[in-house]
Amino acid sequence: MTSGPYEATAQQDFTAATTRPMLERACRLAGVDSGHTRLLRHHSNAVYLVGRPPHEVVVKIGRPGPDPDQDLRDAHGLVELTEWLTSHDVPTTTLLDTPHQPLFIDGHVVTLWHYLPQQQPVTTHAIAAPLRALHQAPLPPITRPPLDPHAAITRSIAVSPILTSRQRRVLLDRLDRLMPAWTALCSSSAARLVHTDPQHRNTLWRPSGERSHQPGESDTGQAVLCDLDDVTLGPVEWDLVTIEIHYRRFGHADADYEGFCRAYGRDIRKWPGYPELRQLRELRMVTTNARKSAPGSPQAAEVHRRIDGLEDAPDRRWRIL
Numbered sequence: 001m002t003s004g005p006y007e008a009t010a011q012q013d014f015t016a017a018t019t020r021p022m023l024e025r026a027c028r029l030a031g032v033d034s035g036h037t038r039l040l041r042h043h044s045n046a047v048y049l050v051g052r053p054p055h056e057v058v059v060k061i062g063r064p065g066p067d068p069d070q071d072l073r074d075a076h077g078l079v080e081l082t083e084w085l086t087s088h089d090v091p092t093t094t095l096l097d098t099p100h101q102p103l104f105i106d107g108h109v110v111t112l113w114h115y116l117p118q119q120q121p122v123t124t125h126a127i128a129a130p131l132r133a134l135h136q137a138p139l140p141p142i143t144r145p146p147l148d149p150h151a152a153i154t155r156s157i158a159v160s161p162i163l164t165s166r167q168r169r170v171l172l173d174r175l176d177r178l179m180p181a182w183t184a185l186c187s188s189s190a191a192r193l194v195h196t197d198p199q200h201r202n203t204l205w206r207p208s209g210e211r212s213h214q215p216g217e218s219d220t221g222q223a224v225l226c227d228l229d230d231v232t233l234g235p236v237e238w239d240l241v242t243i244e245i246h247y248r249r250f251g252h253a254d255a256d257y258e259g260f261c262r263a264y265g266r267d268i269r270k271w272p273g274y275p276e277l278r279q280l281r282e283l284r285m286v287t288t289n290a291r292k293s294a295p296g297s298p299q300a301a302e303v304h305r306r307i308d309g310l311e312d313a314p315d316r317r318w319r320i321l
Contacts, residue, residue: 023050030100059111092134161294192235205222
C-alpha cells in the first residue's frame with residue numbers, strides 16, 4: 001500500500017510557495033509587521049520568524065489533516081493547554097498575546113509564539129528540569145486523546161510511500177510483539193502529562209534576564225519545552241525512553257545523559273520494561289519518518305537503513321532527519 005490521494009496531495013501542496021501567503025494574512029490578522037521574514041523550517045509545520053529584534057515572533061503554520069474541523073479543535077486545545085501550563089509554572093514557550101489565537105487560514109491552523117533567540121545548543125541535561133515539571137504538574141481540565149502508539153504506527157505504515165510489502169509485514173509483526181508490554185505499562189502506571197517527543201530540537205533556552213536563577217536555570221537561562229502540539233496523557237516512561245534513544249542513536253555525550261538522569265531522578269535503562277518500550281518508541285520514530293519521506297530521497301534511504309538495523313543493531317547511530 002502507498003500513500004492515498006489525500007496524503008499525496010497534502011505533501012505536494014504544503015510548500016513555502018503556498019504557506020507564504022498564509023503567513024502574510026496571519027500577520028495582518030494578528031497585527032504583526034511581516035516586513036522582515038525568515039523561513040526557519042518547512043517539514044511537519046511551516047515555521048517562520050517575523051520581525052526584528054527585540055520584537056520577533058514565530059509563526060507556525062500546520063500541515064492540514066483530513067478533518068479540518070478536528071484540526072481546529074486540536075488547535076484550540078493547544079492554546080488552552082499552553083495557557084494552563086504557563087499558569088502552573090511549567091517551563092514552556094508562550095503564545096503571543098493576541099485575541100485571535102488560533103487562526104485558521106485556508107484549512108491550515110496558524111499560531112503565533114514569542115521568539116526566544118538561542119545563543120548556545122541545548123544539552124540533554126538541561127531538558128530534565130522542564131520535563132520533570134511537566135510530569136509533576138496536576139492534570140489539566142482539558143480533554144486530550146491519550147497517547148496511542150499503535151494507532152500512530154499502523155497509520156504511518158499504511159500511508160508511507162517508501163515501504164515495501166515485506167517491510168510493512170516486518171514492522172507490523174514487530175508492533176504486535178511489542179504491544180502487550182505497552183498495555184501492561186498503561187495498566188500499571190498512572191497517566192501524567194507527557195510531551196511525547198522531548199529532545200534537543202524541542203527545547204529552547206529562555207534568557208534569565210535580571211532575575212535570580214530559578215531551579216533548572218544556568219547562566220544560559222532556563223530550558224523550556226516547545227512544540228507542544230502532541231502533549232497528552234500517558235506514562236512518563238515514554239518521554240524518558242525518548243530522551244535515552246536520542247542520546248544513544250544520535251551520539252550525545254555519555255556524561256550529558258548521565259547528568260539528565262541525575263537531574264530528573266531516574267535512569268530509564270534500569271527499569272525492567274526498558275527493552276520493550278525502547279523498541280516500541282524506535283518503531284514509532286522509524287514509521288513516522290517513513291510516512292514523511294519521499295521515494296528516492298536521502299531521508300528514505302536513512303529510513304531503510306534504520307529498518308534494517310532495528311532487530312540486531314540497537315546501538316547503530318542514526319542520521320538526524
